[in-house]
């Protein structure tokens with residue numbers, strides 16, 4: 345589904361990513377783990393084309409997308425929920441979902457198109473508050489809405505930047521359960537995280553990034569069993 349090779353990225357003259365290689369297969373959930381400032385957001389922004397100061401190869405569904413604009417990458421079926429997961433604050437939950445709607449592309453994974461009913465089955469709070477303005481929702485509910493709105497675009501690959509960040513433990517647990525259910529629908533996901541426990545309960549495979557370089561690649565189970573690696577890169 346996605347193959348990144350030799351990705352470098354820059355902010356002005358500041359070199360931030362150094363030859364990142366990673367891959368995500370159809371139906372997989374892959375987590376990019378790393379501490380503050382490791383390069384997680386920069387990697388996702390580069391894949392999505394939001395950061396255009398990048399070089400290397402990014403192949404998505406068999407086509408090179410490394411030089412494309414983010415709008416075009418979105419049209420090709422990549423959905424992105426940024427760290428600050430902007431929702432339309434003045435619009436209702438339903439209006440936000442409608443704003444995200446896009447017809448499924450030919451050959452999109454998880455053939456069944458997303459609609460409000462499927463979204464509400466996954467995120468019951470959004471059903472309850474469907475007529476409320478987005479800015480009246482809690483932080484966790486706004487994050488669910490941001491994910492839901494992106495799903496309404498029927499992406500073949502969903503990029504999530506730190507979905508658990510800044511949320512209370514009970515809300516993190518809710519999001520974890522919802523993403524586990526989402527995984528069962530066959531959606532392919534690449535997400536970034538600092539929360540190891542969260543990641544290990546969701547991921548098929550993990551990469552650890554530090555200082556813009558991939559330091560580790562393995563299954564969630566192999567990382568769970570590898571205390572030395574966790575201590576070296578994640579301090580847990």
Ligand SMILES: Nc1ncnc2c1ncn2[C@@H]1O[C@H](COP(=O)(O)OP(=O)(O)OP(=O)(O)O)[C@@H](O)[C@H]1O
Nearest residue numbers: 355358360378379380381382383384385386387538
């Ligand atoms: N707009 C920017 N301009 C210059 N440098 C930046 C910019 N954004 C990030 N950086 C630098 O790039 C490096 C990687 O940052 P990035 O935001 O990708 O890390 P991250 O892993 O997402 O961290 P966090 O967990 O805090 O979100 C850091 O050294 C950071 O200071």
Ligand SMILES: [Mg+2]
Nearest residue numbers: 384385386427
């Ligand atoms: Mg980040």
